Each structure stands twice: as C-alpha cells, then as structure tokens.
Amino acid sequence: MNLCVIGTGYVGLVAGTCFAESGNDVICVDIDERKIADLRSGKVPIYEPGLEELIRRNMADGRLRFTSDLATAVKEGMVCFIAVGTPSDIDGSADVRMVLQAAADIARTMPGYRIIVLKSTVPVGTADQVRETMAEYTVHPFDVVSNPEFLKEGAAVEDFMKPDRVVIGGNSERALSLIKELYAPFVRTENPILVMDNRSAEMTKYAANAFLATRISFINQVANLCEKVGADVAEVRRGIGFDRRIGHYFLFPGVGYGGSCFPKDVRAMIRTAEETGMNFSLLREVEAVNERQKYLLVEKVHARFGADLRGRKFAIWGLAFKPRTDDLREAPALVIVEALLKAGAEIAVHDPEALGRARELFGERVSYHRVNYDALSGADALLIVTEWNEFRRPDFSRMRPIMKTPIIFDGRNLYEPAVMQQEGFLYYPIGRVPVVQ
Ligand SMILES: NC(=O)c1ccc[n+]([C@@H]2O[C@H](COP(=O)([O-])OP(=O)(O)OC[C@H]3O[C@@H](n4cnc5c(N)ncnc54)[C@H](O)[C@@H]3O)[C@@H](O)[C@H]2O)c1
Secondary structure, eight states: OEEEEEOOSHHHHHHHHHHHHTTOEEEEEOSOHHHHHHHHTTOOSSOOTTHHHHHHHHHHTTSEEEESOHHHHHHHOSEEEEOOOOOBOTTSSBOOHHHHHHHHHHHHHOOSOEEEEEOSOOOTTHHHHHHHHHHHHOSSOEEEEEOOOOOOTTSHHHHHHSOSOEEEEOSOHHHHHHHHHHHGGGOTTOOOEEEEOHHHHHHHHHHHHHHHHHHHHHHHHHHHHHHHHTOOHHHHHHHHHTSTTTOSTTOOOOSOOOSSSHHHHHHHHHHHHHHTTOOOHHHHHHHHHHHHHTTHHHHHHHHHHOSOOTTOEEEEEOOSSSTTOOOOTTOHHHHHHHHHHHTTOEEEEEOTTTHHHHHHHHGGGSEEOSSGGGGGTTOSEEEEOSOOGGGSSOOHHHHHHHSSSOEEEETTOOSOHHHHHHTTOEEEOSSSOOBOO
16 A cells, blocks of 8 residues: 655654555655655664664665655555644643644645545544545545554554554545555454544543553552552552552552653643533643652652752663653653752763753753763762663662762662662662661
8 A cells, every 4th residue: 555654753653664564655754854864864863662673674675765745745645644743732732733734735735535544642523623624725535534543652663563452533434444454464463453433533542541641640649658658569569450450550650651642641631621611630630640740759859968959969860751762752850850950969861862862951951971870970869760671780889889879769669678778778769668778
C-alpha cells in the first residue's frame, strides 16, 4: 500500500518506519526541513531503541522516503496518517490546530479519494472537525478514520510491531477494512483490532492514559502514607499486585509522571469534561498529586540540608521522563533541577541519552557528565530521577570516596535499604524506611 505520514516525531517516524518494514511504500512528511534533511542523510532526530537500524534498512530498500513537500506525499499516498503534535493550550485543552492545518493541506492537494487516519491524540469530536475542514477545501471524496496510538517511548518500535490491541474508529466500511488490512501483519498473535465509532476511539486513548496516570498518582500517595506510618511500599505493591484485578503494572512509586502524553492528556480530558459541564474531580486530583510529587525529592533534600543550598553540590542521575528515551518534555527532573538551582545549589547532571536536549534547556547553569560517576565528584548527595538500567547496579565502592558525603535520594527505589546500609550510604527512597545513619 502507498502511505503518507504527516509529522515525523516519536509517533509518525515510528509508525511510518514500521509500516515500511511490513512492506508498504511510505513517504514521511514534516514541516521541519532540518529534521527531513537529517533523516535523508541517515541521522535520526530522536533516540528510540531499534529505530535507527529499521530506518536505514527501509530507506536502503526504497520503501521509506522523507520529504518536506506535502503535495508530493499526498499525491502518492492513498492513506494519509496525521501524526502531528496536539500540545496543551493555555486552558488545558488539546490544541488541534496542527491537526486541522494538516487536514486542510491534504484536502487542498489530494488528487482523488483519500483515507485520512488520525494518529495524533485528539479530543472527542476532532474527526468530525477534520471532515468539516476538509470539505471546505476539496471536492474529492474522503474518509476519516480515528486510530489512536498506544506506543510507549523507550519501547516504541516493539509496541508498534506487537500492539496489545489496535483501535480504529470510523463509519466507512471501505476505509476501515483497508486500515485493518494494513495492521494485519502486526496482530498475527491474535491481538485484536477493535473497530468502533470515531468518538469512542478518540475517548479510548484519553481514558487509557488517564487511567494509567491515576494508577501512578494512587501508588505515589500510598507511598507517601507508607513513609508516615512506617510501612514499606515495595511490600505493599507486591501485596496488591498479585490480585489479578489490580496487577503489577504501573504501580511503581516515584517522582511523578511526565512526558509528552500523560500530563497533557489528563489536562485535556479534564477540559473535555468541563466543556460538557462535568467536573472530572478525580482527574483534577490525579494531576494535583502528580505536581506535588515532583517536589518530593527536593523536600527531602531540604529536610536534610536546610532551606539554603548555597555551597552544596548535587549530582542528578537521569533527566529523561523515563528510561530509554531522550525526551525531556514535562520531565520531573526539570522541576527538581530548577528548584535546587533556585535554592542556590550547584548541579551536576548525567543522563545516558538526554544530555544534548538538557543543554538546550539549562545552558551553562549545570555541568554535564557523560559518565555517571563523574557527576558525583565532591557531591553532597546523589539524586536518582530516571530509572535507567545502568543505574541499577553501580559500583558503590567507587561512588563513596568521590562524593563529599555518601547520601542518595532515590526517586525510583532502585536499591534495597539494607544493601545501602551495608555499603555505607545514607539512603532516602520513596515510601520505604530510609537509612538515616
Ligand atoms: N510521544 C508519544 O509517546 C506518543 C504516544 C502516543 C500518542 N502520541 C500522540 O501523537 C501525536 C504526536 O506526538 P509526537 O510525540 O510524535 O509529537 P512530536 O512533537 O515529536 O512530532 C510532531 C511532528 O509533527 C511535525 N508537524 C507539525 N505540523 C506539521 C504539518 N502541518 N505538516 C508536517 N509536519 C508537521 C512537527 O514538525 C514534528 O516533527 C500527539 O498527539 C501525541 O499526543 C504520542
């Protein structure tokens, strides 16, 4: 099938590449000409495990191409995926202007029937808005299919190749059966393709992200309560996780969720409810809990070192909002670093993939370290903010002597308190009894 994908971010690039990998001819479009130039020269603008190799192979085989000329792409691609951003507007609603702009651009240039697939996360009713917008610009027939994406950054290729389910929404049999055909190679293990109406498909994406965010805020508050009453959230998590109605996933306490999806999608769902006159109070609290949780490590640092952190140095391991990505959008680390800087601290950061992006944000205000141990030199404490695998078993005997004081504030509960005590560290985990002497 000939496909065009509009927007080559985390979603569009992964989707386009995976569709090419399953034998389709894919042309990816982006308005960011530098991104397109980079991609054409084999440079992948984001870090996503396995992606670079797939892009190279499919480009070499001629199935994957990149352009900034939308008209050419729409001419060739019978199915046009829209995977542009839908950022939060100031009132919290999802800003769908880029989606509507892309739809209008497709309508203006399409030479005949086209299927528009909405892969961006869009509020309920957007498919209808897209239909209305396109009708203004074209006389050709078209169908609009909602196809929310559930991939996780850090495992995006794997998720796309083996989705738990594919959701497609629409009202045209012809379009829906074509899209089903397109996804058939990815659901060979009988995972379902769920067909529904556009509005239900749009809502499914928000309900999924809002539910996952709710689990995170829930376990974070349980962890905070565990700290107060002397219980261990690691045990509690195991204790509830074996209940099949609950399960183990998304029950790890930490420094709050971040990234380009959960925060904005929770806000957008609150706003959608508000527009109908409904107060989605549960989600408001999920968001408020999350905002507070981002300051938890900072509060622990102040409790230990006082309000004034001038003359103190802190090492931060992990900046990306989750491991295996370089994405810093709404990452809790940003809040933590800013708060510590504001209190006068010196900050040394390490992240396996996100240092380049961090430099764009913090400039010369922090020091950057490619090797995690280098950030520790002379540090009053280490703060662990992202659970990269490489932080799970560090050489503690190498860390202790280079730090000014062997103290770890662990925002991801990577280590066992008893082990830390043996290793001679003061250790502040989340929701577990700390090692304070
Ligand atoms: N990132 C994720 O993990 C994830 C997962 C599921 C769903 N989503 C949703 O998918 C959508 C895209 O997310 P992303 O993280 O890939 O965004 P992104 O910001 O990384 O990428 C969007 C790309 O679209 C391009 N673009 C914008 N307008 C364009 C236009 N008119 N023509 C061509 N290109 C245009 C931008 O230049 C950018 O490269 C969002 O709605 C998001 O909520 C994201």
